Amino acid sequence: MQKFATPTPITTIIDIPAGRLQLIAADRTDATVEIRPTNPAKTRDVQAAEQTTVTHTDGILRIHTPQPTHQLFGPSGSLQITVQLPTGSHLQATAAAAELRGVGRL
Numbered sequence: 001m002q003k004f005a006t007p008t009p010i011t012t013i014i015d016i017p018a019g020r021l022q023l024i025a026a027d028r029t030d031a032t033v034e035i036r037p038t039n040p041a042k043t044r045d046v047q048a049a050e051q052t053t054v055t056h057t058d059g060i061l062r063i064h065t066p067q068p069t070h071q072l073f074g075p076s077g078s079l080q081i082t083v084q085l086p087t088g089s090h091l092q093a094t095a096a097a098a099e100l101r102g103v104g105r106l
Contacts, residue, residue, distance in 0.1 A: 001032055001033065001034045002032065002033045002034075002054050003030055003031070003032045004030060004031045004032075004033075004056040004061065005029065005030055006028075006029065006030055006031040006056070006059075006061075006085065006086055006089075007029045007086075008059070008086065009085075009086045009087065009088035009089040009090070010031060010056075010059050010060065010061050010085060010086065010089045010090075011059060011060050011061070011089065011090045011091075011092065012031075012060075012061045012062075012063070012083060012085060012089060012090065012091050012092070013060060013061070013062045013063070013064075013092045013093075014062075014063045014064075014081070014083075014091070014092070014093040014094070014095070015062075015063070015064045015065065015093075015094045015095075016048070016052070016063065016064075016065045016079055016081070016093075016094075016095050016098065017048060017065055017067070017076030017077055017078070017079075017095065017096055018076055018077070018078045018079070018095055018096050018097040018098060019038055019078045019079035019080055019081060019095065019098055019099075020038065020079075020080045020081070020098065020099045020101070021081050021083070021093060021095075021098055021099070021100045021101070022080075022081070022082045022083070022101045022102075022103070023082075023083045023084075023085065023091060023100075023101070023102045023103070023104075023106060024082070024083070024084045024085070024102075024103045024104055025085055025086065025087045025088070025089055025102070025103065025104030025105055025106050026084065026086075026087060026104050027086070027087055028084065028085070028086055028087075029086070030084075031056070031061055031083065031084060031085040031086070031089075032082075032083070032084045033054045033061070033063060033081065033082070033083050034081070034082045034083075035049050035052050035054070035063070035079055035080075035081050036049060036079065036080045036081075037049040037077070037078070037079065037080070038078035038079060038080050039078070042077075042078075044076065044077040044078075045077045045078050045079070046077075047077055048065050048076065048077025048078065048079055049077070049079055051065060051066055052064065052065040052079065053065075061083070061085070063081060063083070065077070065079065076096065087104055087105050087106075088105060088106070089106055090106065091106055
């Protein structure tokens with residue numbers, strides 16, 4: 001899990017191939033990000049989780065998974081991502097297929 005100081009609402013930008021996203025907004029002064037493979041037994045899910053980067057700069061939290069370079073057929077990796085962030089934060093997400101669950105006021 002990664003943790004960042006966020007005393008004010010932030011913008012979260014997520015770019016992943018597929019997965020489940022859960023955002024939990026609450027009165028807090030930090031943001032946490034937990035990334036797990038959807039199925040730890042699948043190599044593509046594990047690789048996607050390992051290659052996903054998380055950065056926080058100037059009030060923008062970015063979660064990015066690079067596109068597979070040598071994949072011709074089959075599904076991309078799938079992730080489970082949980083983000084806890086301050087109330088009033090914003091979200092921009094891009095995914096080929098994803099389930100999104102939000103709790104609290106974004």
